[in-house]
Each structure stands twice: as C-alpha cells, then as structure tokens.
Amino acid sequence: MEIVQLTIDNKKVVVEKGTTILEAAKSIGVDIPTLCYMKLHDTNFENKPGGCRVCVVEVEGRRNLAPSCKSTCEEGMKINTHSVRVVNARRTVMELILSDHPFECLVCAKSGDCELQSLAQNLGIREVKYQGEKNKYKSDESPAIIREMEKCIMCRRCETACNDVQTVGVLSAINRGFESVVAPAFEMDLDHSTCTFCGQCVAVCPTGALTERDSSSKVMDAIVDPNKTVIVNTAPAVRAALGEEFGMDAGTLVTGKMVSALRKLGFDHVFDTDFAADLTIMEEGTELLGRLGKHLAGDKDVKLPILTSCCPGWVNFFEHQFPDMLDIPSTAKSPQQMFGAIAKTYFADQLEKKREDVVVVSVMPCLAKKYECSRDEFKVDGDPDVNLSISTRELAQMIRNANLNFEALEDDDFDQPMGESTGAAVIFGTTGGVIEAAVRTAYEVHTKKTLERLDFEELRGMEGIRSATIDFDGLPINIGIAHGLGNARKLLEDIKAGKSEFHAIEIMACPGGCIGGGGQPYHHGDVEILKKRQRAIYEEDKGKILRKSHENPFIQKLYKEFLGEPCGEKSHELLHTHYYDKKKKIEI
C-alpha cells in the first residue's frame, strides 16, 4: 500500500494513495460539506459528478479551488478547508443554488430531511444576495413518484441510481446551462417511460425534487368513513426502519409499537404482510419444485432457472427490458397482492362484507407497490385488491399527525388470522431472504425430511450478486441472488445467452432488498443504516418460534378451508398473475 502525507487545516494526515481530500479530512474529524457527492459503500452506488462545488477547498499552489470529493491527496499537499476564500466561495455557490430554488420549506415533503435545507443552515445562510430568474418545469405525477424539478439541484444522484445502479436509464440530464434538469427523455412523464418505480432515485435525492405520491390523506379518509372496514398490513422491512423516523437508532425493531400505532390510527384490522409472504413461499416454492421435477424428469421445455416475482420493481423491469423472457419468472403474485386477494375474498367473506366496503391499505418500504396496486389485473370489477399503498415515511407522518409519542407506545400484537407469520416471511425484507425462505420450505417438501440448519449464511450479505449451492439431500440446487436491477440484468443476460447454471434466482430491485426500498426513511448515503436494518430482520427471524412458511398454522388453515393445495386451481385464480410486454407500450 502506497501512502501519502499531507496537511489539512495545519494537521498532518497520512492516507492511502488514491484517497480523496474529502475522505482524508473526514479521517481527522474535518467534515467538509458536500451536496452532490454520495457513496453507498459496499454497493455499486457512487455519485461524484463534482457538480455542486460546495465541497471546494484551497490547495496551496493551485490556481483555483479544488472539489474535495473529486480530488485525490498528493504528497505534501497543504490544504485549507475553511480559509476566507473557501468559505466565501462555498457560501456564494450555496447562495447561487438557493437563488434558483423555490423557498417552500414550510410546505415541502422533504422539509426536515432535506440535505439542501440543512446545508443552508449549517452554512448559516441568512440572505441570498444573488437573485434572478428561477426555472419553471412541468410537474410530473406518476402513480408512485412526483417530480418537482424546481427543487432539483442537479446533483445527478438520481441519474446514477437509475442508470448506473439500476441500468434502467430513464433519467438523464436534459437541456443545457441554466435550464438543465434531470428528466426522462423528451421530458415525458415517468409513467410513460420505462421507469420501474423502484424509487431508488427518490431514495437518494437530497431535496424534495423527487418524492413519493402521498396517499396518507386518502387512508385517513377511508378510516373515518363509517361504511368502510379498513384493513392494514405492513411489510417486513417497515418494522426495521420505522423507528428511525422517530429518532431511534437504525436497526431498532419496532414491530410492537408499530402495531400499536396502527391500531390507534383507527385501522379496523392490523395485519402483517408477512402472512402473505408465507403464502408466497407456499406458491413459489411449489412452483419451483414443480419445474424442477419436470426438469429432472427430462422435460426439455421447462423453464429454469425460476425467478422470484415478489418485487414489483423487478417485475416492471423485466416487462420493459426482457419481454421475451416473460415465462421465466414465477407467476406468483407479490405478498402485497396476495394479501389483498385473500383479504377481499376469504377475509371479507368472514366479515360478511362486500369487497367494495373493505379497504385494504398496505404499508410498504416500496414505491413500486403504489404502482402495482393500481394495475388492472389486480382489480375485480374496478375494485382493487389493495386500495392504497403507503410508504414507511407516510406512515410515520400519519403517526406524527395523530400526536402519538411513538417511542412511548406499548407493544401490541397483530390481529388474527392474517397477522400470523413465520421467520421465513420476515426475512423477505432483505436481499437473500426470499430465496432462503423458499429453500427452508422447498427442502422439507422435496426431501420430506426436517431441515436441521435454518440459517443459510451463504445466502446472506450485501454482495450485489451472490450464489450458493444447497444440497437437497443429494440433489444440488444452484441458487443465485441479485439485488439492484443492474445486477439482475447481468444474471438475465446470462440466462438469455444460455450460460446460467442456476435453478432459482432471487431478484430484488433495491440495493439491499426492501430494507433499502424507495419508501424507507432516507439513509443519506450511510450504508451502515441498511446493514443495521438487515441485522434487525435476521434477529426477528431468529426470535420466532416458527421459521418455515409451511409451518404457519393459519396458512395451513387457509389452504384447508379455502385454497385447496398450493398452485391448485383456486390459488391460480387468486395468487398468480401474468406479465405483459411493456416494450410495446412505451410512447415517445
């Protein structure tokens, strides 16, 4: 390792060659402000266009100021991070950015969580000396994401997320100079683009330029409507992150408080999406074993590997990008949609309610689910199986609106029957979890033996693409895992080229899986937050008595009373779906 020595603010620093000035300063406790820069360590997200110029520092002997996020340390450098020249430049640049920004903090969805706002505070900007014309752009409201480009500061993080990480390529800078903005090609709406609504652009946007479409007031409307029975269900990743919205440490599990809050908010039934996740495993696992069996029996037409289909961001992705491979993914619906389908049939029947009078609300870490629940195939006579899907952040907002002191809430339990779940369902919230859950069930169903070891460490982690071979009692099953759509694309290209050795692949659109979803509390570039959420999820799994989906007694009951057998006729009607070639739909 080659090292270089330099001084920053008169302090000697020794760093590895290639370290940026920003990192070197950080190592000695000097936090140079940044705005456009963002790096999610251990993932492939790195955005450093060097565009905002807020991070500039003075390097002795250099003509102009250096962007510390983009400049590497050189031997003997003398750096000043807060000279008069630097501070004046930094503040002036900040004032420039603010001079083309709407002053709408009071009514902005991002307020309090906005990096621009907090930087303005940190720099103590009290007046914007440079005033002039401000940009106006047309606003874009898709079912999942709202773009208010007046608030865009051209940090290009969303572009990096969409292009480099997700390889969807919807967002790119358009126009030039003062009018430049990030937008889909020809400034079309996201809805008309190939956007997957994964929400990763929203997850990294420092400002209120990209936010989710907020449905929380519609949820409140339903709750106060005396004619409606409102059922809520919460996805596994929500409980591992919701606490952050109330100042709790990342990775604090708040399942009980969350249930308690939901009940206080007035939901009639507080259920768990995990219940539906167990159901998903039953269906997906059976489908896997079915295809595998046919394959082993010599059927050449059977499609392997089977790909998971519980992530709607990923479903949108392959519908747009790989329309010729629509028969490879499992046909099982996502847990959200399975939940809705059962809630509006089996459970509505139990309540003796018409499905129109039942409102299903799901709380998701996800923005793609907002889009998913609006898809026509998930409606019966125009009535959606899931009426409203809100994000973790929207739930937090509702809790605040209800004046609840979240931290002080007593723990509470989900209602039955659709509140019961196993550890297998909980780990749906992280990358690798779905396939681990599927293995737990498929193994026992296939081998008819009890699985000794439940923790498949080889399937866990944060690597973008992982693989492992699991021994199904003599039958080696090759498993692949990808999170982030760019990684998914690689595995898909392999399949297309006939190079894939996998039998089953789990794909999650968001880096880290749902713990890193577009609807989660903002991580602001701190990957440790994702890792802590991940740990919390595995912890919850460990704490469960039942850790295999097929052991869920209410699932067993559901099959016995209502569905029949996994992948049977009724299941097919309610729990499976089909995919569309969306390439044809794109209008330019």
Added chain:
Amino acid sequence: MTKVKSLADLRKMKEELANKVQLREKSDSPEKLVQVKVSMATCGIASGAKEIMNHMIDEMDRQAIEALVTQTGCMGFCHAEPTIEVTLPNNEPVVFGHVDSKKADEIITKYIIRGELVDGIIPVNYETVKENKND
C-alpha cells in the same frame, strides 16, 4: 491507384509531382530564380510571342534551369516584338527584342547560363516594364 510503399517511393513521387505546384512555389520567391517575362500583348501574340514562351519554358525545363516564365502586357517596344525581359538573380532586368526560337536558345545558353551578353538588347531602364502603362 498504386500504393506508396516506402519513404523512397514517396520521395520519388514527390519529385515527379513537384511540377504540379512548382510554378506557385517559384512565384512566391521569384528573386531566387531566373525570371523571364514574355510580352504577350496583341502585338506580341501576333508576332509569335506565345510560341517563344512555350519554347523558353520547354527548353529551360529540359536543361533543368530554375526559371519562372511569365507573360506580361505590352512593354512598349512594339517595333521589336516579340520582346522578352530576363532577370537573373541579383541582376538588373535585361530586355531582348526580335526574339525567335534561335535567339531564344542563344539567350538561354549565353546569357542565362553563362551570363554573357547577346545581340538584340534593348537599352532601357527598368521603368518601362511597369504594367500600369497599359491603361
């Protein structure tokens, strides 16, 4: 078209092609060359100046004399047409009258090559050669 296969090839080619631009190159630095001006006004053309000009060009080319042959308007010596004016490097111009091809050869071998004088020199000072007299 043939390929140029080596530097030697290229150099040979350059030699062969040189005449394409030679005239332009010469005209850019005429003072280093033998300059011959052939009077080509109506009277000159009638008295065979054009043939003389061609003859001079071909002949000097054959003898590898670096020369620049230009035509000019009437020099004012109509009685002695065709006339030519020869300027050797670093010398005053000299005008010859009644030039025919024999005389031209003589001018080349004697005056241009050896610097000896030839009969038929018209004693003038240089002034007369200025073209604007034509107006």
Added chain:
Amino acid sequence: MAKFKNHVLVCGGTGCRASQGEEIVQNLNQVIEENGIEQDVQVVRTGCFGFCEKGPVVKMVPDNTFYVQVTPDDATEIVKEHLVKGRKVERLLYTDPETKERVSESKDMGFYKKQIRIALRNCGFINPENIDEYIARDGYAALGKALTEMKPEEVIKEILDSGLRGRGGGGFPTGLKWELTRKVDADQKYVVCNADEGDPGAFMDRSILEGDPHAVLEAMAINGFCTGASIGLIYIRAEYPLAISRLKIAIEQAREYGLLGKDILGTGFDFDVEMRYGAGAFVCGEETSLIHSMEGLRGEPTVKPPFPSESGYKGKPTNVNNVETYANIPVILLEGAKWFSSIGTDKSKGTKVFALAGKVNNVGLIEVPMGTTLREVIFDIGGGIKDGKGFKAVQTGGPSGGCLTEKHLDIPIDYDNLLACGSMMGSGGMIVMDEDDCMVSMAKFYLDFTVEESCGKCAPCRIGNKRLYEMLDKITEGKGTDEDLGHLRNLSNVIKDTSLCGLGQTSPNPVLSTMENFWDEYVAHVKDDKCPAGQCKSLMQYVIVEDKCVGCTLCSRVCPVDCIVGDKKAPHVITQDICIKCGACYDKCKFGAISIQ
C-alpha cells in the same frame, strides 16, 4: 504532360464559396476553353486565403496578382485581359484603405506583410482535394521520415524542443502531452483531433481543414506513431460541411495511397482515421466533454484528473490536440525544432493564427509570429480602426477571454503575456472595438454567449453566469446599484475559482477585465445613469442641438413614431417619452444636429 504556364488559384474556402466561388471557377474554365488556352492555364480550387471579407479571392500565378471581390461575371475579363493579353484587371485589385492605391500582389498588402504562414502554409496554395499537390509540397514526407528514420522518442523530443504549445487554447506543451500518452500502458490508444471550434468568431480550424486536410491527417498519424495509437478520430462540428467533405476526400485518397491504413510506407505501422460529428456545443470543444460526446453521452466535462492521456475515449489513453496544433507538426519535423523555436517569444514558439474581426479595416484570418504586438496586428495588418474612429479595446481569446486596452497594445502576444494581463490566447479570436462600443454591453454580450453554452453541470457556471448576466443587464438598463458592482466582482471571482471546467473558469473574464480597465464606465452607468459610449438604449437620448438644427424637417419625416416636432426652418425638438431610440433621425440629419446624450 501539358505544362501549365498559368495557374489561377480560386479560393474554395467557405467564405468565398458562399459568395459564388464555384460559379467563378466554372466561368473561368468556360472562358479559358473558349479562348483555346486550356493547355496553358490551370484553374485550381484552393483553401482560404484568410482575406474572406474581400472574397471571393482569385490569385494569378506566376505573377501573383491578387484579385479581390471577384464575381462570376469577371471571369471573361480575367481570362481575356490577364491570361491572354497579360494585362491586369485593375478594378479587381485590392485598394489600400490608407493610401487609396491599388495593390497588385498580396505580399505588398498590409494585411499580408507581417504574416508568416506555417499552419496555413498550404491554404490558398494547393488544391486540398488533390493529394498529389500535397505530396508535391513535401506532404507525408514528415510521416515518412518519422516512420522510417526516427524512433517515437526522437520525434517527441523534436516536438518538445520545438516549443510547440497547444493551439486549442490551453497552451499545453504538445510534446509533453504526447510523452504522457506514450507512457501509459494500454492495449488500445486513441489520437483525437479537436475540430469543434466552438468560439463563434474563430474559423482557423475550419480553414485549415478546408485548405490543407492532409496536413492534419499526416500529423495525426505521426502522433499515433509516437503515442502508440492506431486509430485517429476527428471530432468536427456538423456545421462544417465543406471541411467534412474535404476531410473525407483526403482520408479516401490517403488510404488509396497507403498513407493511412495498414503497414504505412512498408514500416509495419498501422493507422487509420475516422470522423465523429458534433452538434456544435461550445463546451464540446473541451476535451473531456468532447470525448463523452464521441461516446454518445451528454456533452459535459468531467473533473481532471484523470486526463484523457490516462483515461479518455472508452477509458483508453487518448491524445487530444487541436487542428492548428496538428498543422504545425509536419513542418517542424521537416524543418527542425531549431528552426521552429527561432520564431516567437521565449516561452511561446512559432506562429499563431488569429481571426481578426470587429472594427478594423481588414478583417480576416492571419498568421503571425508569437510576439507580434497587438498594435501591429490591429494597425498594420488590420489597417487600423474603421471609419477613422478611435481604438478602444480588443477582446482576445474568444467569448471568455479578456478585454485589453491601449496600454496593452505594445505587449508581445504570447500565452503568458495575455494571461498576465487578464486575458488569454484561447483559440485565437480577436475582436476590435472602437470608441462607440460600450464595455458593459460588451461584457453582457459575452456573458449571454456563455450562459447559452454552459453545459449546466456545475452550479457556479450554471447559475452564476446567469446571475452575472442579469446583473449586467440591470446595469445597462440603468437600474444597477453600487451593491451590484460589488456582487459582480465577487461572483465573477467565485465562478472562476469554483467552476468545473475551463468554460466557467474563464467565463467571467470579460466582466473582470472590463471592470479592471473601464471601471469608470461601470460607475457612469450605475451612478450617473449614463452610458459613455451611448450604446445602452435605456441610458441615452437623442437630442436635437438647437444651434445646429436648421429646421429642414427631414428628421420629423423619418421618425416612425412621429415624436419630432418643430416648424419649418425652426429648430426641432424630440419628445423623449415617445422616442423609441431607433436612431433613424440621427442617421438622416445632414447637419449633425442630432446628438446622443
């Protein structure tokens, strides 16, 4: 083979073609044939002579008569008089603006007197569409010499020793850049020719490509040999159709002769050239931006390092040089570094091509030795200020250069001197301003350009330049405040200090240099609500001077808004609040009775 006794060089550059150069060639050939002298006379379509404003230009060889502003109808006279009878067509000769005398040869014209043509050596001399003429002028001899008789290191040393610096604006030592690219290990390297030429006033690169395309191809091949690149890319703006077509012809011909392609001159060296087209954004001339644009990405720069020589096109080491830089290379190898470095100043060697424009008598493309003074350029070559007006300033370095004044006139022009006085070499634009030009408006005019051309990537340039423009606009409207002047200066400095690429790092130069040199004018606009040059419409009035007005009523008749009143033979008066400041009365008044205040 017939030996032509006359060559008629007809400028085939863009400027002259626009004014019917093609028809001139056609007509000349026709009349030549009619007169039966086609054996003796060759009409050659050349590149630009640099004197485009007086184009179309026709030069007669061997007597070097230089005809200007020739029309197709003049062909007959040129043939019958000049070629047949040897009589010059007087009326087509250039008239010296000072002496009013007609000048017959270009070497006697002020415009050409101080010029030395190295980069432009073949422009206006050879037929750029004929490789034979290039070879006849020692074309490809430098490449042959390099490939056959020299090692890459030796060639680089020669370029280093010559002192040649990049002509694209930065002035980086060319030899050093080649050396850097050479040193990087890679399976593939690229050589790029930057022919984006984004400076709106400059056209030397276009002229070189139109007039001498092979010189650039040859130099690129030499560069490839030195750096280890086998592919050359020419990035050229699509608005240069003629240059593109000449380049294509040249590439084709060079390939046919085996001077591009595999195993060049039997030395085993492979090199070929491809074209890439730009949409004409100014910032796409910046090398990293140019590379992104070639890769099909948005044309915006990235922070350097890494420099293209380490990681450029497709991530491979890429040597980017400017057209004019390339045009110097073959001559340096043939004539030697010593010869080249004998021209110019201590740190800037050789010549520089400038596009001289604005309020001078002779505008056009000129090539002068480094170290020539602005005075020589403006007054000797440029023939002084038009209409006998006074010199006020000269903007060098294009839209983001600086504005120099009287006191800079005797400074020898080179990279370092220009930088030292707050301007820069840039690509060689040079715009002369006279006493009627308002310096605040001038700064605003250039800012308008940079605001348009900013790529928008970095905040200071994207927003800062816009704010500068708005402030300048305010000042020219007479609404500026003292505070604005302070803000203007601070913002200019910060934009320079923090912008990502050369565009933003230099775009405030016009503001800073005019504030430095014409501070009084700024103050006059802000404090006295006056535009000293009388150019800012909001700050000026047309006023009829009572003493001078004879009451001819001419002004009141031309005024489009009828705001001039007065009886016949009595002094007239302009009603100021109706006047739209069109200037019609001012232009019409024969008695100079209308003044600008």
